[in-house]
Amino acid sequence: MSERRRGAALENALLDAAWEELAATGYARFTMDAVVKRAGTSPPVLYRRWPDRDALVRATLVHILHKNVLAVPDTGSLREDVLTLMREINATRVQLVTVMSVYLADYHQATGTSPRELLDPSETGRKQAIDTIYHRAVDRGEVKAEHLTERIKTLPFDMLRHEFLTTFAAVPDQVLEEIVDTLFLPLVR
Known part of the structure; x- marks a missing residue:
């Protein structure tokens, strides 16, 4: 007998279970009943927490992004911190970003939301991680806060993310360096 959760x-x-269902079927075929079955629970258990599938999808994405927050690099240089984080994302998050973007197109159409509204960086911990990198760079005198x-x-x-969505693959390292060196760093220096 399994222990009650x-x-x-x-x-x-x-x-x-909701993430597994969403990744397996996409938003269009995502149902509360399928999540109930996958989780081995009853409908009231699910509906007590989330009143409908849109609320469950949003909570699921925040949950998955919280579980997948990467460590904030501290290399001593803004360039290397940004590249290190981008390389880690590139190595470990192509599928996550692609699944979330492609499978959730129906969600955005149905709810009238944008990806930015659904995946608020302050809710997922991503904003704090990025801000830490930039605060360190300002403290080191590499960039001006303004x-x-x-x-x-x-x-x-x-x-x-744009590269992921146009290629559905990891990005070559020279492209990451080009993004940082040619496009990003000139804007902050």
């Missing part, structure tokens, strides 16, 4: 353990199991708009801070990562 409660609290955070139950919620994590439900969200993991040059670091939100758009510029996310630029190298937005360009990496």
Whole structure:
């Protein structure tokens, strides 16, 4: 007999099952019933936490992004910190980014949201990680804080995501370096 899940353990199991279902079927075929079956639970257990599939999808994505937050590099240089983080994303997150982007097109169309609204970086821990890199660079005197708009801070990562979505593959290292050296660093220096 298996032990009954409660609290955070139950919620994590439900969200993991929802992610597995979403990755397997996409948003168009994603149902609360399928998540109930995959999690081995009952509908009331799921509906007590999330009233509908859109709320469950949003919670699932935040959960998965929290589970997949990368360590913040501290190499002593803004260039190397950004490249190190981009290389880690490139090596480990191509599938995650692709699945989330491609499978969720139906979600955005159905709910009238944009990917930026669904995946708020402050909710997922990504903004804090990126801000840490930039705060260190400002403290070291590598960049001026006034040059670091939100758009510029996310630029190298937005360009990496664009590469993923246009190729559905990891990005060659020379492209990562080109993004950082040719496009990003001239904007912050």
